[in-house]
Every structure is written in C-alpha cells, then in structure tokens.
Amino acid sequence: MSDSMRMKIQQAIALCQDHARAGTELPYALFAAGRLNLLLGDASAALGWYARGLRHLFDGESCVSESVLEDEVDWTKRIYRGMKKPPSGHNWIERLINLDRSFRPGNAAAARDAVSPGTTTEKRVLIVAGGAAGMDDATLEKVRPCLEQALKNFSGTVICGGTKVGIPGCVGELAAELEFAGHKQFELVGYIPEALPQDMPKDERYDRFVVVSGDSRFSPEQILRTWEDLQREGITPDQVKVIGFGGGRVATAEFHVALALGASVAVVAGSGGGADAIIADPVWNGVSALLALPLDAASAQAFVSAPTLEHTPEELEVMAQAFHAHYVRDNPSKLPENMRAWEKLADTYKKANIEQARHAVEILRAAGFDVRPATDSSEAIASFQTSEYKAAVERMAELEHGRWNLERLRDGWRFGPVRDNAKKIHNCLVAWKDLPEEIREYDRNSVRAFPEILAQAKLEIVRS
Secondary structure, eight states, rough: OOOOHHHHHHHHHHHHHHHHHHOTTTTTTHHHHHHHHTTTOOOOHHHHHHHHHHHHHHHTOSSSSHHHHHHHHHHHHHHHOSSSSSOOOHHHHHHHHHHHHSSSSSHHHHHHHHHHHHHSSSSOOOEEEEEEEOOOOOHHHHHHHHHHHHTTTTOOOEEOOBBSSHHHHHHHHHHHHHHHTTOOOEEEEEESSOOOTTTSSBOSSSEEEEEETSSOOHHHHHHHHHHHHHHTTTGGGEEEEEEEEOHHHHHHHHHHHHHHHTTTEEEESSOOHHHHHHHHOOTTTTOOOOOEEOOOOHHHHHHHOOOOOOOOOOHHHHHHHHHHOOOOOOHSSSEEEEEEEEOGOHHOOOOOOOOHHHHHHHHHHHEEEEEEEEOOOOSSSOOSOOGGGGHHHHHHHHHHHHHHHHHHHHTOEEEOSBBBTTTEEEEOSGGGSOOHHHHHHHHHHHHHHHHHHHHHEHHHEEEO
C-alpha cells in the first residue's frame, strides 16, 4: 500500500472517530473505522472499533437491525479471499460477532440449557487484565493492594496471563500466598500462546493453563478463546467481571471485547497504559459497564464482591429507609434534594440507600462480625460507639466508602474536582486516604448505625 493511500485511510478513520464522538452515524461509523483499520493491517485496532459498534448495537440505544452484522462478516471474508495465507487475526472480527450473538438473551438461555447435566452455570469469573513486561515496579507496587484485596474476597475462577511478570506474576504470587494461608477460594487459570516470549516465563503457581494455538505471541487470540470457552461452559457475561491495571494493546483488547459482550469492566485510574487510555477515550465515554475505579483497595473489593446474605425486598426497604433517616438526622446542612422524605426522594438516592443496606452484612463480616435473626441474646452488639470498636469502625468505614464509590460509578457518576449533581460529577469518588476527614466521619457514622438499622429489620450483630 502506498504512503498516500495509507494517509487517506488514516484521514477517513479520523472522520469516523469524529462521527463517533458526536454520536452520529452509529454504529456505521464505528464499523467503518474497523474496516479501515483492517485495510491498514491493524487487526487489534479494528477489533476495538467493532467492539464499540457491537456495544452500541445491542445496548438498547440503536434502532439499526442486527442484520447489518451479516454485511460486516461478508466484508471481512471478502477482503482476504484468494490469499494463500490471510494476515494474523483476520478472523477475529467474525469470532467477536459470533460471540456477541451467542450471548444475546435468547441465545444465552439456550446455551445454558445445552450445558451437560451436573454442570453449574452459577460460576463467577474474574478476568484480571493488565501490564506484564512493560509494567514498572513502582506502578506494580501501587496497584498490588487493590489486587490483593480483590483476590482475597473472590470465589470462583480467576483468569489471567499466566506468566511471572507484571500483573500476571503478581496474581500468581498472591494466589500462592492465599493458598498458603488457607484463604484461597478460586481456581487460577492462565491463557497463554504456544510460544512464550523469553522475558515472560510461565508461572507454575497457576492451577492450570490453556495453551492457545494459532499465535506465537500474546494477542486477542487468547482473549477470544477465553470467551469462547466461557460460552461453551454456559457462562454468560453477567457472571464475568474484568478488572484492569495499566496494560498495552492486549489489555486494551481485553477491555474492548468484554464491554462488547456485556461484562462489567473496572479499570483502575492512575495505573497507566490501556486502563487510563480507555477512561480518557471519548469514543467509549458514557458506556455504563465501564467503571473508572480510584486506586483504592476497598473499591476493588467492592467491585469483585457479591452480597453474602439475601434479604427480602421488605427487609431491604426497611433498612434503606433507616439508613436514609439516619443520614438526614446527622447531616442537617446537606443539600435539600437528598434530604427529602423517602416517598419524595429521587431514585438515585433511593438506590444508594438500598445498595448500602444490601452490602451492610458483607462489610460487617469482613470486619469480623456476623449477622443473624434477632434473639435478644446478651452476645448481640447494641452499639459501635465505644472505643472497643474504634478499629473495626475505621475498617468498616473504609469498606463502606469503597462500596459507595462503586455504587455511584455504576449509577453513572464520575469523578470531578467540583461536585455537580446535574452532571453526576462528584469530588468524593476517590480513595479513602484522599478523603477529607469530615467526609470520612460520614462513613464512620453510617457504620456505627449498623446495629440500630439492622435491628429494625429484626437482625442482630455478633462477633464471628
């Protein structure tokens, strides 16, 4: 391809990007950018554009028929017709489209029904994506507490890169430490190419490996194979979470593919590379499943965790109203819209209180307590106000702030230095260590109220 032709294609990609940013000609502009990147021989970049187009096509905002995908598959096949050896990754787009279709609600249900008897589909999967050889030691040291807290509180299957360097190596190290301490609750699986680079040896601390043929390097090949395996096991994207730290083109492809298929993706802001890049990318801005987590261990734990106790809707409503009443009582100077009576409270604030109630038991258990139906036993803790519980209150307050961070992010809020409720921008979406002391006290007051609030739902707190 001549330099002038390459320049014209790059200009056309820039035009598609302008349309995508403006929200016009979607999803056609996104698919066109994908086609153009294929012509340039950049299959990884093409995969990202197609992923964004698929996300738009199936997120309920598009009125374009799914039949448009037939044209895309036909086109990707046609441009390589007649070649003795198509370029690496020539079939990635078709595989992504087929995966996306298989995970549509009706097809996903059929896939679950087709799983052999005795196979559970309630499995939880955590994919850890991030920098390997390119991640420096200083960044790795910063993100390690987030990884440690996330893995410590996760049960299910963890999938990562399988090597001894960077994020994959840190995952292997933490898994070994948890196993030695008797706290490991997950199987660690590494997806690796047939030939590993010399500077990226296999990490034998992983429980098992899937060797992916067809590529001699790390690429989207392993990512697509991961999702194809999950699909065959009857696992759907709502059972999968992806947490990302830095990373390059492969990690970026991990984020793109997961978002296209409907999984939740949390990338840790400030970890560099692909994580920071996708947060700043206006083409992906506004995708609800993409969360920009602060560099905060409690927020990472909140992302991977699931509530450990199922409450009835009635119990949740009682506790949520009690949390709101406590907040109103303790914060008389707050803005009026979040201080209204429950019946007149905006949905975003009702949801916040319900989420707080849903996770209260999990936070208590993480701090060494348990919750049970009320018995009026002398073992029950009536108050967390005494100095005896000061350390526990501090730990629970930090976890509560991490939970709040995640709940706000999922509701569409984003960090900004100046709070703007209309635009859903909040200046407190930061790590616990970066919160002003007066805001930390709000979280402490919330967890100190746990005994009183749970009592209203006929539950009591005891030491584990």
